[in-house]
Amino acid sequence: MNGEAEEDHQPQTPGRHIELATDEVEQGKNRDGGSGSSPGLTNGKGWDGKLRVPGKVALANPEALSDPEYSDEENVVEGEQIQADEDLFEDEDPDTYELISINSRIQSIPKLHLERFKKVTRLCLRQNGITRIEGLEDLADTLLDLDLYDNLIGHIRGLDSLTNLTSLDLSFNKIKHIKHVNHLTELTDIFFVANKISTIENLDGLTKLRMLELGSNRIREIQNLDTLKNLEELWLAKNKITSLSGLAELPKLKLLSIQSNRIADLSPLKDVPTLEELYISHNLLDTVTGLEENKRLRVLEISNNQISSLEGLGPLTELEEVWASYNKLDNFRDVENALRDKKKLETVYFEGNPMQTRGPALYRNKVRLALPEIRQIDATFVRT
Numbered sequence: 001m002n003g004e005a006e007e008d009h010q011p012q013t014p015g016r017h018i019e020l021a022t023d024e025v026e027q028g029k030n031r032d033g034g035s036g037s038s039p040g041l042t043n044g045k046g047w048d049g050k051l052r053v054p055g056k057v058a059l060a061n062p063e064a065l066s067d068p069e070y071s072d073e074e075n076v077v078e079g080e081q082i083q084a085d086e087d088l089f090e091d092e093d094p095d096t097y098e099l100i101s102i103n104s105r106i107q108s109i110p111k112l113h114l115e116r117f118k119k120v121t122r123l124c125l126r127q128n129g130i131t132r133i134e135g136l137e138d139l140a141d142t143l144l145d146l147d148l149y150d151n152l153i154g155h156i157r158g159l160d161s162l163t164n165l166t167s168l169d170l171s172f173n174k175i176k177h178i179k180h181v182n183h184l185t186e187l188t189d190i191f192f193v194a195n196k197i198s199t200i201e202n203l204d205g206l207t208k209l210r211m212l213e214l215g216s217n218r219i220r221e222i223q224n225l226d227t228l229k230n231l232e233e234l235w236l237a238k239n240k241i242t243s244l245s246g247l248a249e250l251p252k253l254k255l256l257s258i259q260s261n262r263i264a265d266l267s268p269l270k271d272v273p274t275l276e277e278l279y280i281s282h283n284l285l286d287t288v289t290g291l292e293e294n295k296r297l298r299v300l301e302i303s304n305n306q307i308s309s310l311e312g313l314g315p316l317t318e319l320e321e322v323w324a325s326y327n328k329l330d331n332f333r334d335v336e337n338a339l340r341d342k343k344k345l346e347t348v349y350f351e352g353n354p355m356q357t358r359g360p361a362l363y364r365n366k367v368r369l370a371l372p373e374i375r376q377i378d379a380t381f382v383r384t
Helices: 085-089 267-271 332-339 360-370
Strands: 003-008 098-100 122-124 145-147 167-169 189-191 211-213 233-235 255-257 277-279 299-301 321-323 347-349 380-383
Touching (some): 332 360
Parallel strands (some): 145 167, 167 189, 211 233, 255 277, 299 321, 321 347
């Protein structure tokens, strides 16, 4: 070892998520890969789920984040209405496969006269003032991807004929109940980020569902997932969940994001031996015991808890990344005992722990001595 690279590095964790620039999401995070970084925070993966609003774009429905009690259709403020919504697509080729109109102040889908388009597979009407899902029947034969992210929709209706849908995004709306989707049996991906949902329900029949995104809602219990036998990714960050029970009937689950909840016990994860990625920062953990049966874990994100020891990670020989910033780790020998035999381990984050804050000048060298095969310590690469 000849030293460490000076430049900071933001790990490129795979995912389709883009960060949302809000104070709530920023809490505990540094965009430049500094203090508080974690894989779920630096690239938006798993924090509030599929947060795909680029930069500081204003939300049409900002109350979904700022006011936990935001609700009630009667309080919707009328926006300025475009004179003729149908003109929005007047220059589009009638044979187009994709229709996109973002932040165009659309209030009525029927007024767009979408019956003109016979081959559309994707419809994206993000950041508008739409309150009702309607007027989509003429797209039923071809539509695969419906994106109504950030509107003012209070009820899931108007999807009866859209049985070919494979992706449905109703994030950042005003939905309280999951209803009228279980007939959409071709769905592989559903996004309900930042609504007002309190119960996971009415998903039976969605046997092809691969990814379910319910971040930033009001959910207290993981339940009613038993029929989702092909589910691979479950995103539940920023809810009010207290227990990891309810996952035992998901035989293909590979990724669980449950950051910013109230989890204190990892032992129910013994029923999910297929798990490969676990994002569980900002919870109530004081130990990592309970993961002994999760021997396929590659990524473990446990930052911002109260963990004082990594004892229990011994059997997890597939680990590639361990993110444990801002806990109570103070013993380099404990870290060495837990992680030194992990031949695939390349990245560790320990900043903000007593073992780093107590002696920051020697911290990196001590980690390198404890874990000589490591390639990245916090946001900095290690040169070999």
